[in-house]
Amino acid sequence: MIQEKERVEVNATSASITGKMSIFDHEQVVFCQDNATGLKAIIAIHNTTLGPAVGGTRMWTYVSEADAITDVLRLSRGMTYKNSLAGLNIGGGKAVIIGDSRKDKNEILMRRFGKFVNSLNGKYITAEDVGISTRDMEFVKMETDHVVGLPEYLGGLGDPSVVTAYGVYMGMKASMKELSGQDSLTGKKILVQGVGSVGENLIASIVKEKAEVFVSDIYAEKVKKVVDAYGVTAVDPVEVYDMPMDIYSPCALGATLNDENLSHLKCAIICGAANNQLANEERHGKMVLEMGMLYAPDYLVNAGGIINCYGELMGFSKSAAMSKTEKIYTTALEIFQRSKQENIPTYLAANQIAEQRIGSVGKIRSKI
Ligand code: NAD
Numbered sequence: 413m414i415q416e417k418e419r420v421e422v423n424a425t426s427a428s429i430t431g432k433m434s435i436f437d438h439e440q441v442v443f444c445q446d447n448a449t450g451l452k453a454i455i456a457i458h459n460t461t462l463g464p465a466v467g468g469t470r471m472w473t474y475v476s477e478a479d480a481i482t483d484v485l486r487l488s489r490g491m492t493y494k495n496s497l498a499g500l501n502i503g504g505g506k507a508v509i510i511g512d513s514r515k516d517k518n519e520i521l522m523r524r525f526g527k528f529v530n531s532l533n534g535k536y537i538t539a540e541d542v543g544i545s546t547r548d549m550e551f552v553k554m555e556t557d558h559v560v561g562l563p564e565y566l567g568g569l570g571d572p573s574v575v576t577a578y579g580v581y582m583g584m585k586a587s588m589k590e591l592s593g594q595d596s597l598t599g600k601k602i603l604v605q606g607v608g609s610v611g612e613n614l615i616a617s618i619v620k621e622k623a624e625v626f627v628s629d630i631y632a633e634k635v636k637k638v639v640d641a642y643g644v645t646a647v648d649p650v651e652v653y654d655m656p657m658d659i660y661s662p663c664a665l666g667a668t669l670n671d672e673n674l675s676h677l678k679c680a681i682i683c684g685a686a687n688n689q690l691a692n693e694e695r696h697g698k699m700v701l702e703m704g705m706l707y708a709p710d711y712l713v714n715a716g717g718i719i720n721c722y723g724e725l726m727g728f729s730k731s732a733a734m735s736k737t738e739k740i741y742t743t744a745l746e747i748f749q750r751s752k753q754e755n756i757p758t759y760l761a762a763n764q765i766a767e768q769r770i771g772s773v774g775k776i777r778s779k780i
Contacts, residue, residue, distance in 0.1 A: 494718060605662050663685045
């Protein structure tokens with residue numbers, strides 16, 4: 413694995429694709445194109461030391477192909493760390509489909525994508541991510557068995573976002589425990605940015621605990637839905653980073669912890685579901701620490717979804733997936749402890765634990 417000091421921006425425009433792959437030591441990248449369906453997708457397999465690469469498929473309107481490549485490389489690497497830290501026997505991979513999920517998605521597009529997944533013979537196992545639903549995974553399943561995140565009637569454990577939200581909730585409580593000695597969220601000002609599948613399930617839990625909840629989304633109808641259902645308060649997306657709050661919970665897209673936003677952000681805890689929240693791990697992880705905010709590493713607290721998917725692969729129940737997800741609470745406290753003892757950012761403490769496991773298992777594997 414690359415050391416922090418050697419790390420360079422994976423989105424450096426000058427790098428070739430294999431050059432970009434070498435930065436974080438990606439194993440394989442597969443480009444998928446089909447004129448008949450209009451499918452343009454990229455599958456990235458980061459590391460298979462622990463097992464087949466498992467991670468969701470994101471559908472997004474990338475401005476350029478370079479942006480899509482950067483995203484899939486960052487996301488797949490994140491899955492390697494997430495799966496390792498959660499103690500799962502699977503490696504890291506991810507896929508992106510370039511397009512507008514509201515307009516371009518249909519059965520044949522998803523089935524064609526399923527055929528590409530199938531051609532990898534199980535080295536990559538897909539699931540849902542932003543822009544992709546359980547229903548879409550049903551279409552993928554028509555073409556391949558290398559898919560999880562399926563509805564219950566197809567032998568799956570249902571929508572993973574419920575379990576993801578539970579993990580984020582556990583992460584919030586652990587963060588509060590770390591700061592105040594008590595894990596209650598009652599009366600705490602929490603802003604949930606992005607009220608999609610995970611955001612909405614998270615809101616249900618924190619409202620139940622009587623937190624003071626604020627919400628923001630780029631789609632007004634989504635905001636209205638949760639305001640009406642839970643009595644939460646809407647915040648304009650442009651005002652999010654100027655609002656004083658106890659917990660900022662990014663549940664939309666990544667890289668919101670960047671130079672610009674961090675110069676405004678006023679909160680005690682950052683804990684949300686979005687992948688790759690730190691635009692640049694090393695730089696922004698350090699900034700967050702120096703600003704005195706407690707960052708609950710994204711791939712730790714959002715592991716519930718992949719734990720649910722792992723349950724499908726291993727044949728354990730939804731309640732077992734929830735119990736395993738509950739352990740995010742204790743893992744978070746361990747990471748906070750390590751971060752304090754070694755005076756390092758929390759993301760780095762998490763990375764070290766994940767890398768140690770991969771390194772140790774890699775040693776055993778090479779001896780088989
Ligand atoms: P989703 O597509 O259902 O919801 C995302 C929401 O964010 C949408 O409502 C969208 O309109 C909103 N959004 C997009 N850009 C925004 C912006 N700039 N400001 C405010 N809102 C914005 O996705 P989801 O399944 O809820 O996942 C949310 C995040 O959590 C993603 O980053 C995803 O990768 C991550 N995640 C999800 C799971 C899961 O189980 N679904 C698991 C792990 C990580």
